Amino acid sequence: MILLKTSKDSLKGYEIMRNFDFLMPSVNFFGPGVIEKIGERAKILNMKRPLVVTDTFLEKLPNGPYEQTAKSLRTAGIDFVLYDGVEPNPKVRNIQAAKKLYIEKGCDSIITVGGGSAHDTGKGTGIILTNGDDITELAGIETLDNPLPPLMAVNTTAGTGSELTRHCVITNTETHLKFVVVSWRNIPLVSFNDPMLMLDVPRGMTAATGMDAFVQAIEPYVSINRNDITDSQCEKAIQLIEESLREVVANGHNIEARTKMVEAEMLAGMAFNNADLGYVHAMAHQLGGQYDAPHGVCCALLLPYVEKFNLIACPERFAKLAKIMGENTDGLSTRDAAELSIKAMKQMAIDVGIPKSIKEIGAKIEDFPMMAENALKDGNAFSNPRKATKEELIQLYQEAYDAN
Template sequence: MSVSTFFIPSVNMIGSGCLNDAVKAMQSYGYQHALVVTDSVLNKIGLVDQVRTLLSEAGIQSTVYQGTHPNPTTTNVTEGLAILHKNSCDCVISLGGGSPHDCAKGIALVATNGGDIRDYEGVDRSARPQLPLIAINTTAGTASEMTRFCIITDIDRHIKMAIVDKHVTPILSVNDSQLMTGMPKSLTAATGMDALTHAVEAYVSTAANPITDACALKAITMISHSLLTAVEQGDNVEAREAMAYAQFLAGMAFNNASLGYVHAMAHQLGGFYDLPHGVCNAVLLPHVTAFNASVCAGRLKDIAQAMGVDVKGMSDRQGADACIASIRALSKAVGIPSGLGALNVQKKDFAILATNALKDACGLTNPVQATHDEIMEIFDVAM
């Protein structure tokens, strides 16, 4: 087995009501002025004010950047950075799902390293740790609150840049399930399927190891058991907490084993058409899994078992087919569109999408390396 390195924030708080503990921890770190990176929706519903009140009571000043786009852009990073410098902020708090977390990572990284966020595309391109980042999560899916992955849309090139850098790992991640009960059904479904994709791709990744395998399989079991309930009963605290743990486990898996072609391809759809990331992943997942089945059927059979399928007596190939069927069934049950056609993806764009997907760092650990034509074919069958 090759050498493995395991990345994770140094402190991680999970559970109902843990936001209060997180603010106490920030107070003990001695921060004076935080830049809160969020989006307009969370500001509108009062969540930003709730966090700022807690910070104020702990003696921490805060300034808000609420311009984060659902697919955060290079412009968002530049805007947030200007506010950070103007207010001499000594730390960054991201509040929301993957979008604010990724935007905040971009801001915090450039704050200490200088230059432009585009300079850091790729793996470990920065020289210094970012400004301290505390990531307060309100969705159960991306796991961006605890990873070294930062995805930013370059508005000039219309692509999503994958920045994989140990320096963008937050110092503290916060998963308070009380903050997740208000998530709408569609967002709960999309982020939950994003988490499932993380776990599946990490489990079949060429960089998988026993630690990531354990995290991935446990995440798959918990998501299979709790996602539909979380979608149908948004105020079900047990289902919300289970999904918070499950997406965190999936994050631990892919943060260290990386991902595959589902993400490499979904990033292009998101960057090109400005589509929701979790939905793109969910639509592509069964198709990429079918493409990978020829080289990792045994592992897919393990996933089928983790999803609750009785695999006794099945061959590896039958187990792989059962895995793909289970993924499709869960996706349908939580209301994910059946194909890319429903998202207005255009066949004429497949060539450029495939070219960019093959450049994405996430594809490097896919269990089988594809040709340009094969990527185009996967996009085509996913229509």
């Protein structure tokens, strides 16, 4: 809120709000066929030789996102270099290999094609090109002094929101630590979200990335850094996910459901880009880094236990969440209504086929103390609405392990 008058009398009746910034790419293309605009935008950004970052599956997929990206660039007369070494939960070795290729081939910019792993690989490559070779030293919030090379992101999954956000998540395979570099400099200049690219995404990936978007709409809604703008984005994203995630898992070629999920993940990405996340992501990063498990699955498995822990910090927020998720809260106390939101979170995960416990993805009880300690240091931990001790996070891991 901007107050035009500053006298004490003029402030009567106003709620004084803290200042906040709002970050997102300067240009975002959405809808069927927008992938055709990639070459045009690359020319506008004066990209002469971009490094296209993707994985081998997309690179070989006939008429897939990579092939369509390449066609658009060639049509625009833009030479490019392919790096197809992206792995799930991208590793330090991936960004180092991409950097080497970028320098050897004389590239001047980066275009990522894929889901969160491709976007994080592209961001990580840009980071070590301009801010020093050891990305582990840059973990944290706003640690980057220099801008990245020009970056565009072509998104192919309705989940991570990485094409819109300042987060770059990388795994150190030596320590099994998944860490995050959060900086406004990581935000792509242009994002592309074409629902038609997502029709053939496998059911398991659709469920995992969809649950990631679900979590990314819930955590900012209860974050200590939330604001009215992010609240509205979270509410709409959750509504869209409730309407479409189950349908799109059941039938990936449901274009209406796919489109709603893309809208939802974009809104959730904008929200958490500005209101931040919480312990679900902080703890999920440790699971993913330790056991190389899918990020969305890790988030989904932890969500109800972390949010049940958080409930006492803002029960009225969770009561509103229950209503947004379609639960009947008429006549209930705030606490009882809030409890329904936790039930709804569990049911969504069950319906889309997420495993029941972190034990099923390889979690080991003896690793919980180390993971809890690292989670408390994660860049997403500081905006959680309730502060936890290491012992409390160990207990949350245990609850997610014992689930049946």
